[in-house]
Amino acid sequence: MDTTSTKNKSDFLQTARRRAKYALEAWDVNYRDMDEDIDFLHGGEQWPQSVRDERGDRPCLTFNKLPAIVDQIVGDQRQMRPSVAVFPAQGDVQGGNNKVQNIAGTNDYSLAEVYEGIIRNIEYSSNADIAYDTAFEQCAGHGLGFIQIVTEWTPGSFDQEIKIKRVRNYKSVIIDPDCQEPDGSDIEWGFLFSKIHKDDFETKYPGKKQGSIDVGSDTYEMWADADFVFIADYYYLKDHVFEICQLSDGRVIDQDKFEPIADELAERGITCVRTRKADGKKCMWAKISADEILEERETIFDWIPIVPVFGKELVVDGTPRYRGAIRHSKDAQRMYNYSRSADIERTALTPKVPYILDARQIEGYEVTWGQANLKNYSYLQYNHIDGIPKPQREPPVMGNPGEVQQSMQASDDIKATSNMFDSSMGQRSGATSGKQEIALQRKGNLGSFAFSDNMVRSIRQVGRILISAIPKLYDTERQIRLRFPDDSEDFVALNQTVLDEETGKTIVINDLSVGKFDLIVKAGPSYSTQREEAAAVMGEMLNANPDLWQVIGDLVAKNMDWPGADEFAKRLKKMIPPEILDEQPEEGAEEAPPPPSQEEIQAVIEQGIEEQLSSAENAAKLAKAEADKAKAAAVMAQAETKMAEISQEAGDAGDLRELVADLIAEFIAEEQLPQTRG
Numbered sequence: 001m002d003t004t005s006t007k008n009k010s011d012f013l014q015t016a017r018r019r020a021k022y023a024l025e026a027w028d029v030n031y032r033d034m035d036e037d038i039d040f041l042h043g044g045e046q047w048p049q050s051v052r053d054e055r056g057d058r059p060c061l062t063f064n065k066l067p068a069i070v071d072q073i074v075g076d077q078r079q080m081r082p083s084v085a086v087f088p089a090q091g092d093v094q095g096g097n098n099k100v101q102n103i104a105g106t107n108d109y110s111l112a113e114v115y116e117g118i119i120r121n122i123e124y125s126s127n128a129d130i131a132y133d134t135a136f137e138q139c140a141g142h143g144l145g146f147i148q149i150v151t152e153w154t155p156g157s158f159d160q161e162i163k164i165k166r167v168r169n170y171k172s173v174i175i176d177p178d179c180q181e182p183d184g185s186d187i188e189w190g191f192l193f194s195k196i197h198k199d200d201f202e203t204k205y206p207g208k209k210q211g212s213i214d215v216g217s218d219t220y221e222m223w224a225d226a227d228f229v230f231i232a233d234y235y236y237l238k239d240h241v242f243e244i245c246q247l248s249d250g251r252v253i254d255q256d257k258f259e260p261i262a263d264e265l266a267e268r269g270i271t272c273v274r275t276r277k278a279d280g281k282k283c284m285w286a287k288i289s290a291d292e293i294l295e296e297r298e299t300i301f302d303w304i305p306i307v308p309v310f311g312k313e314l315v316v317d318g319t320p321r322y323r324g325a326i327r328h329s330k331d332a333q334r335m336y337n338y339s340r341s342a343d344i345e346r347t348a349l350t351p352k353v354p355y356i357l358d359a360r361q362i363e364g365y366e367v368t369w370g371q372a373n374l375k376n377y378s379y380l381q382y383n384h385i386d387g388i389p390k391p392q393r394e395p396p397v398m399g400n401p402g403e404v405q406q407s408m409q410a411s412d413d414i415k416a417t418s419n420m421f422d423s424s425m426g427q428r429s430g431a432t433s434g435k436q437e438i439a440l441q442r443k444g445n446l447g448s449f450a451f452s453d454n455m456v457r458s459i460r461q462v463g464r465i466l467i468s469a470i471p472k473l474y475d476t477e478r479q480i481r482l483r484f485p486d487d488s489e490d491f492v493a494l495n496q497t498v499l500d501e502e503t504g505k506t507i508v509i510n511d512l513s514v515g516k517f518d519l520i521v522k523a524g525p526s527y528s529t530q531r532e533e534a535a536a537v538m539g540e541m542l543n544a545n546p547d548l549w550q551v552i553g554d555l556v557a558k559n560m561d562w563p564g565a566d567e568f569a570k571r572l573k574k575m576i577p578p579e580i581l582d583e584q585p586e587e588g589a590e591e592a593p594p595p596p597s598q599e600e601i602q603a604v605i606e607q608g609i610e611e612q613l614s615s616a617e618n619a620a621k622l623a624k625a626e627a628d629k630a631k632a633a634a635v636m637a638q639a640e641t642k643m644a645e646i647s648q649e650a651g652d653a654g655d656l657r658e659l660v661a662d663l664i665a666e667f668i669a670e671e672q673l674p675q676t677r678g
Contacts, residue, residue: 009293016234016288017223019176020191024222026177030144030322034170037142037323040330041067046337059348061341065411066326066333069420073140073325073448078133082456082521083485084463086116089516103479103491114492115517117482118474119466122162124483131166132459135309138170140451143311143322146173147458148192149465151300151473160473162466167192173306182454183461184308189236192306195228209292223290231289235304237281245272300472303465309458312450325418325448332413339407346403357382357391419447456521463519535559551580 039045043064052060088111099108109117122128135145146167151160167173175190201210210229223230243255248271255275258265265271283304286296299305311322326333352373361382362369369391372380382391474480477495484490538556542548549556554576557569 012286013288013291013293016191016232016286017290019189020174020222020232023174023177023191026319027174029319031171033321033323033327034142034144036330037327040326040333041070041141046330046333048334051338059341059345060337061344062337063340064333065336065414066329066418069325069329069414069418070137070141072420073451074133074137076448077136077140077452077455080452081129081132082459084116084119084459084519085522086112086119086463086467086517086519088112089518100492100494103493107490109482109490109492112517114480114482115467115470116519117484117490118470118480119463120485121481121483121489122466123164125161126163126165128164131164132455134166134168135458136451136455139309139311139324139454140448141324141326142170143324143327144170145309146170147307147309147462149301149305149307149462149469151469159476159478162469162473164462167306173308175304175306175308182310182313183457184306184310185303185461185464187304187306187308189234190304190306191235192233193230194232195225195230197228201229201231205292205294208289208294210289229289231287231294234286234288235299235306236284236286237304238284240280240282242278242280243275244278245275247271248273300469301465302468303461305465307458307461307465310454325420325451329414329417332410332417336407336410336414339403339410343403343407353393353395355391355393358385358388360385361388361391460519460521463521467517467519550576 036045041064043062046062046064047060098111100111100114101108131147135147138145148165148167150163150165152163153159154161172193173190174193175184176187179187196204198210201208244252245255245258246252247258247265248269258272262272281302283299283301284296285299287294311324314321314323355369355372361384363383365381365383368377368380369382371377380391384390474494477493479491479493482490482492535556538552538559541552542556554569554573557565557572560568
């Protein structure tokens with residue numbers, strides 16, 4: 001860790017104060033314009049004080065139409081949230097296609113997918129959407145917002161985690177005004193100010209100087225407050241010369257990282273091919289007051305972790321000027337307020353038109369007629385006099401059509417200067433066709449697209465900072481949660497040390513420092529919005545062709561948002577023929593035969609029916625044969641019994657033949673009797 005020596009402490013703080021003063025002066029012209037925009041948005045300063053003084057007690061009404069413009073732009077962006085997609089920058093040469101298995105052992109992920117899942121989990125765990133939304137709303141409203149990236153200790157552990165924080169007060173940030181890139185990637189230094197009460201300062205930083213808050217010098221002006229001490233998170237890039245080593249497998253790593261593992265790599269046949277000096281920068285952080293360094297350390301970031309989100313840019317006299325969506329609509333808003341106030345004033349101050357009548361017509365009813373302009377009577381009585389018409393009012397005084405026309409023109413001017421027309425605001429315009437309506441809406445969307453595009457650039461810079469920091473932070477063995485676009489999650493183990501049984505050496509697997517990666521930021525509807533749109537479109541398709549249920553039924557259910565939809569989708573999927581799903585068989589499994597044709601199915605059905613009929617006939621015959629067999633056995637047993645009796649009774653062969661002949665005749669006679677007998 002680099003620390004500032006006592007000898008250099010004074011120079012260090014002097015440089016920091018000089019930079020802060022220079023940046024504040026450079027940004028002052030933008031901050032003044034932005035403050036006026038903010039006052040206009042909340043409706044506080046839409047009437048100049050000189051005009052209020054001239055009008056005295058006359059009404060100065062405010063009909064603030066500008067927040068609706070910013071709300072529309074912000075609402076569109078929240079429905080089209082940018083998302084990060086990571087891919088290898090140098091293919092498999094740097095290990096970008098290495099696979100990481102999840103803890104359950106059921107899925108393999110590429111390193112790019114691991115990085116993407118880690119970034120999405122960082123965004124989820126730190127509520128990054130709040131940071132993004134705050135920065136974008138400030139960008140669209142007055143032209144500048146910020147996103148901050150920090151590292152924090154995980155509660156109850158020795159691990160750190162990355163967090164994306166929102167910056168609620170954009171004026172608390174002062175960045176290098178000489179940066180040129182629209183995403184702030186070339187910022188060399190920056191400050192994030194906060195203030196702490198003097199008593200709390202002494203408790204939190206015992207023995208530290210509170211700062212020269214009583215010094216009247218211009219150098220200390222921005223650090224001075226009667227009861228508070230101003231402190232700043234001061235980030236700055238420091239030049240760093242280091243040596244890099246190209247390995248025989250194509251990887252390029254720092255020489256100081258290669259030396260401790262050189263022997264292990266040599267046993268695996270990996271050597272250092274060449275080395276060279278390289279110029280780089282490392283990001284340093286210090287918490288400072290005007291005259292004291294409170295804390296300091298080297299960060300894991302390669303860029304200043306304060307990312308600006310700029311509005312529309314225009315360089316005026318060499319100075320970049322940033323604006324939001326309503327900068328040029330303020331005069332039109334002032335004119336609208338004046339026209340509406342004047343019209344309402346004229347209407348409110350116009351007295352009610354009196355009645356024209358003859359005094360004799362209201363004799364006896366003077367009290368009632370005297371209150372006619374104050375109370376709503378159901379009827380008014382009068383005395384009829386021949387030749388004199390009944391009492392009646394004169395025609396009312398008409399309003400000033402010029403004021404009405406002026407307010408309408410001012411309303412149109414607000415739309416024109418902000419480039420947000422009725423169609424862009426969800427209202428019907430005067431377009432005569434749907435194509436014209438879409439063209440007007442597209443024109444409004446294009447007018448505000450610069451803000452969304454700048455937001456995408458800034459989030460891409462956030463992604464770069466995270467990609468460079470992740471392998472430095474996650475350099476020990478630990479389990480990391482990955483998060484996916486559908487809000488599902490999985491866990492992987494990083495930097496595992498395992499024993500190679502062939503070599504007997506320990507090796508590190510799932511090392512995130514292997515490989516180089518880049519990213520793109522995709523802007524589109526959120527995942528939930530895409531599901532809703534997909535379900536709606538597929539529902540329309542099913543209404544037009546219900547037979548599609550047999551083809552896409554599981555996909556329709558999968559995109560539904562109601563309890564049990566996923567289980568419903570799984571069951572529907574089982575009913576879909578495999579050839580439609582186009583699922584590949586597992587390796588080694590026999591290929592499934594092609595599905596039978598309709599003719600083959602009909603032939604099988606007919607054959608089955610015939611076989612069933614034939615089986616029924618055979619079963620009946622078999623049953624009858626079994627019955628006959630049983631009956632014959634019974635008769636045979638009876639005959640054997642008779643033969644035994646005959647053998648005992650008969651004396652000689654002639655008597656035996658006669659008895660047998662009588663027995664056979666008796667049996668034949670019984671067999672020929674009707675079956676209904678007995």
